[in-house]
C-alpha cells in the first residue's frame with residue numbers, strides 16, 4: 001500500500017465481534033452461533049439489524065444491533081471498524097445471490113482489510129477463528145498509522 005505507514009495496536013482479550021449474515025445464510029450463522037455460544041458469551045457482540053435480532057432471540061445474549069444491512073447497517077459496522085471499535089467480523093455473505101446494497105458490502109469488507117481485523121466469511125473459517133488461542137488473550141497487531149498518514153497530507 002503506497003503512502004501508508006503502519007503501527008502496532010493492542011487487541012484486548014475480550015473482543016468486539018461483529019456478526020452479519022445474508023438472508024439465505026442466516027440459518028447457518030444462527031446454528032453456528034448456538035454451537036459456539038459459550039465462547040461468544042465471553043465477548044461483546046454486535047450485528048446488523050435483522051441478524052442481531054435473530055441472534056439475541058436464539059442465544060439470549062446481549063447483541064448491539066445496527067440498522068438492517070440494506071438500510072445502512074453494513075456502513076455502520078464499517079464506520080465502527082474505522083474507529084477501531086470492532087475487533088473481528090464474522091460475515092456469512094451470500095455467494096449465490098446478488099444484493100441490492102453490494103457497494104456497502106464491498107465497503108465493509110474493504111475497511112476490515114484496511115484495519116487488519118480477522119474476518120470469517122463462512123462457518124469453517126469462523127470455527128478456525130474462534131479456536132485460535134488469540135481469542136483469549138490480548139495481542140498486538142498492525143494497523144495504519146493515521147497520525148503519520150495525516151502529517152504526510154500537506
Ligand SMILES: O=C(CO)COP(=O)(O)O
Nearest residue numbers: 048049050051068069070
Ligand atoms: O444485509 C446484510 C448484510 O449485508 C444483513 O442485514 P440484516 O442483518 O439486517 O439482514
